[in-house]
Amino acid sequence: MITIKxxxxxxxxxxxxxxxxxxxxxxxxxxxxxxxxxxxxALCVKACPANVIKMVKKDGV
Ligand code: SF4
Ligand code: SF4
Structure with a gap:
């Protein structure tokens, strides 16, 4: 999943x-x-100009 800062x-x-x-x-x-x-x-991760979207593992590890 992704997280947005x-x-x-x-x-x-x-x-x-x-x-x-x-x-x-x-x-x-x-x-x-x-x-x-x-x-x-991960398209959104690449598209973000502010670099605030990160891909993280679902279990949070
Ligand atoms: S663009 Fe981002 S939010 Fe949409 S499916 Fe892909 S990773 Fe998930
Ligand atoms: S800066 Fe734009 S692409 Fe990045 S998270 Fe915010 S709305 Fe989405």
Whole structure:
């Protein structure tokens, strides 16, 4: 799954635009990630200009 460091996010919605399964969307003033939809493709990680999205293992290890 991915994590978003919201403090550094510039709300460009680039991650939302590239996500093939709509697992990220702008909700109010922050990007909301829906882990249950995410297919771990990492497209959002590559697309983020602020480099605030990281891929992490599901168990957190
Ligand atoms: S890793 Fe892929 S499926 Fe998951 S939120 Fe990012 S773009 Fe969407
Ligand atoms: S691509 Fe990065 S900076 Fe842009 S909205 Fe997504 S998390 Fe925020």
């Amino acid at each position: 919201h403090e550094g996010c510039i709300l460009c919605v680039g991650c939302s635009a590239v996500c093939p399964v709509n697992a990220i969307e702008l909700k109010g003033t922050r990007m909301e990630h829906y882990a249950e939809k995410c297919i771990d493709c």
